[in-house]
Amino acid sequence: MHDQAAPVTLKATDLRRRFGDREVVQGVNLELRRGEVLGLLGPNGAGKSTTLRMLTGNLAVEHGRIEICGVDLRTNPIKAKSNVGYLPEPPPLYKDWNVDDYLVLCAKIRRIEKTKLSSAIKRVIELCQLASVRKQLIGTLSRGYQQRVGIAQAIIHEPEVLILDEPTVGLDPNQIRDIRSLIRDIGNLHSVILSTHILQEIDAVCDKVEIMHWGKLVYSGSLGQVTSAQPNPVLVVGFRRPPTLDDIAAIPGVTSVNTLSETLFQINFTAGADPTSAVISAATNKDWDLFQITPAKTSLEDLFIQLTQRGQTP
Amino acid sequence: MIFTLAFKELRSLFSSPLIWAIFALLQLSFAYLFLSRLEAFLNVQYQLNQIAHAPGVTELVIAPTFGSAAIIMLMVTPLLTMRSFADERARHTLALLLSAPISMTEIVVGKFLGLLTLLFLIIVVVTGTTLALLSGGPLDLGLILSNVIGLALLCVSYAALGIYISSLTNQPASAAMASTVVLLGLWLMGLSNADSGNILNQISLVKHYDTFSQGLINSSDVIFLVTFTITFLLLTIHRFHRERLYV
Numbered sequence: 001m002h003d004q005a006a007p008v009t010l011k012a013t014d015l016r017r018r019f020g021d022r023e024v025v026q027g028v029n030l031e032l033r034r035g036e037v038l039g040l041l042g043p044n045g046a047g048k049s050t051t052l053r054m055l056t057g058n059l060a061v062e063h064g065r066i067e068i069c070g071v072d073l074r075t076n077p078i079k080a081k082s083n084v085g086y087l088p089e090p091p092p093l094y095k096d097w098n099v100d101d102y103l104v105l106c107a108k109i110r111r112i113e114k115t116k117l118s119s120a121i122k123r124v125i126e127l128c129q130l131a132s133v134r135k136q137l138i139g140t141l142s143r144g145y146q147q148r149v150g151i152a153q154a155i156i157h158e159p160e161v162l163i164l165d166e167p168t169v170g171l172d173p174n175q176i177r178d179i180r181s182l183i184r185d186i187g188n189l190h191s192v193i194l195s196t197h198i199l200q201e202i203d204a205v206c207d208k209v210e211i212m213h214w215g216k217l218v219y220s221g222s223l224g225q226v227t228s229a230q231p232n233p234v235l236v237v238g239f240r241r242p243p244t245l246d247d248i249a250a251i252p253g254v255t256s257v258n259t260l261s262e263t264l265f266q267i268n269f270t271a272g273a274d275p276t277s278a279v280i281s282a283a284t285n286k287d288w289d290l291f292q293i294t295p296a297k298t299s300l301e302d303l304f305i306q307l308t309q310r311g312q313t314p
Numbered sequence: 315m316i317f318t319l320a321f322k323e324l325r326s327l328f329s330s331p332l333i334w335a336i337f338a339l340l341q342l343s344f345a346y347l348f349l350s351r352l353e354a355f356l357n358v359q360y361q362l363n364q365i366a367h368a369p370g371v372t373e374l375v376i377a378p379t380f381g382s383a384a385i386i387m388l389m390v391t392p393l394l395t396m397r398s399f400a401d402e403r404a405r406h407t408l409a410l411l412l413s414a415p416i417s418m419t420e421i422v423v424g425k426f427l428g429l430l431t432l433l434f435l436i437i438v439v440v441t442g443t444t445l446a447l448l449s450g451g452p453l454d455l456g457l458i459l460s461n462v463i464g465l466a467l468l469c470v471s472y473a474a475l476g477i478y479i480s481s482l483t484n485q486p487a488s489a490a491m492a493s494t495v496v497l498l499g500l501w502l503m504g505l506s507n508a509d510s511g512n513i514l515n516q517i518s519l520v521k522h523y524d525t526f527s528q529g530l531i532n533s534s535d536v537i538f539l540v541t542f543t544i545t546f547l548l549l550t551i552h553r554f555h556r557e558r559l560y561v
Contacts, residue, residue, distance in 0.1 A: 056409075057413060078417060079415070081413060081415040086409065086413040090406050092407040092410035093405075093407065094326065096326075097329070101325075106410070109319070109411065109414040109415075111415055111416075
């Protein structure tokens with residue numbers, strides 16, 4: 001799916017950070033290649049924002065190392081930061097400035113050359129569809145437009161790594177769709193990390209997902225792997241003339257059966273031994289009148305719940 | 315880069331109505347102080363003419379006006395500096411500066427220069443008001459220059475302290491209160507002790523201004539005020555490095 005030869009744009013090794021006695025980030029490793037969109041998923045307070053703040057140089061790393069396009073963030077912060085765009089939550093907007101002036105400021109502090117200033121601004125205004133509000137004060141814009149201005153400031157210097165902290169929070173469904181497609185577009189050329197606790201967002205835009213819980217990465221892999229990472233494969237079947245549980249359990253490959261309702265059953269089976277056709281032939285032979293058979297895939301949601309509900313303390 | 319940030323700071327300052335109100339009130343109070351001293355001078359001018367080597371209008375009107383300006387600025391500067399970092403924190407805009415490829419020193423110095431531009435503008439206005447007396451006769455321009463330099467250095471030190479205190483909090487109002495209290499304290503220390511060798515006198519900012527108002531540019535006073543300024547700017551930079559580490 002991904003070109004493994006694509007250059008690594010961000011590499012974080014064994015990041016740790018404590019606030020007081022509480023270790024908020026406990027040994028996080030991340031690697032991102034050009035063209036990848038990584039979703040950092042986790043419940044509130046999992047340490048997502050802290051991790052992102054460290055990756056952008058807003059917060060010192062207690063232990064570990066961050067490299068952006070091969071440049072160490074600690075020893076050469078200015079060079080490393082010039083390849084990063086960051087949209088924190090809430091977005092860092094000067095509410096009493098107008099959009100144009102704000103973007104000019106952002107372009108300047110990102111050290112964009114004077115000659116390229118206006119073309120850079122024109123580009124982000126088009127990308128983020130801000131043309132109609134250029135002269136408005138940011139404070140008077142709606143939440144969705146403010147978020148877009150926030151994204152515009154993060155991509156104005158065409159960073160190799162774009163880091164977005166909950167980019168779609170507080171937006172209406174249309175705006176969410178627009179912003180997701182924008183992130184997807186940017187993700188094709190650069191690398192993007194976005195944090196969220198919205199699962200659909202990951203489904204919609206990400207190639208890779210890392211689930212974070214209590215400061216640790218508890219799952220990492222591509223979205224394709226999520227579905228196959230299912231520990232207990234499940235089939236949901238419905239019979240109008242239901243047999244006894246033992247009859248169903250006798251089908252080869254089936255490990256156990258649960259009753260969901262009078263006619264619906266959940267069949268658990270060992271991974272690899274898919275009993276679907278066996279169930280169908282048994283049902284026709286014994287006239288159970290099969291009316292439903294669905295493989296219950298583990299969705300990202302199940303995985304997320306499984307990984308993050310294990311106890312409320314670390 | 316520093317100038318971009320200084321300009322940004324100046325722009326933010328002028329976008330707040332508070333600054334314009336402060337400007338208007340400052341101008342009003344300077345003009346009032348100046349005119350009332352001028353009137354007092356005109357009342358005693360006849361007697362002064364009888365004395366040989368009597369103090370002139372520069373000593374009796376202009377220098378005291380600058381002296382009052384030094385005290386007024388002591389209360390006004392905290393209002394100008396209070397927002398510099400506290401407001402960025404409160405509005406969560408600090409992340410924009412911290413994640414940009416600029417150093418902490420550039421951020422602090424940029425903000426400081428923006429504020430200085432504003433302060434120098436105020437000093438220009440005060441100086442301009444007093445120079446209006448040139449239309450009535452000759453002035454001791456050397457004495458005025460020493461007063462201007464003294465007031466400028468004093469305001470610069472106020473601003474450095476104010477910026478540092480603003481970097482400690484996320485509430486502009488508390489930053490203003492704290493800076494005012496500290497500056498008042500530093501002033502009162504100088505008032506309470508007549509003995510000039512006293513340590514309290516040594517660290518009082520306004521005391522170091524006194525020599526300037528007498529027309530004396532004393533290198534030790536210049537060094538003190540400049541060191542004071544640099545110290546607080548370094549503390550501000552240090553504060554942000556620490557914040558990245560511990561907060």
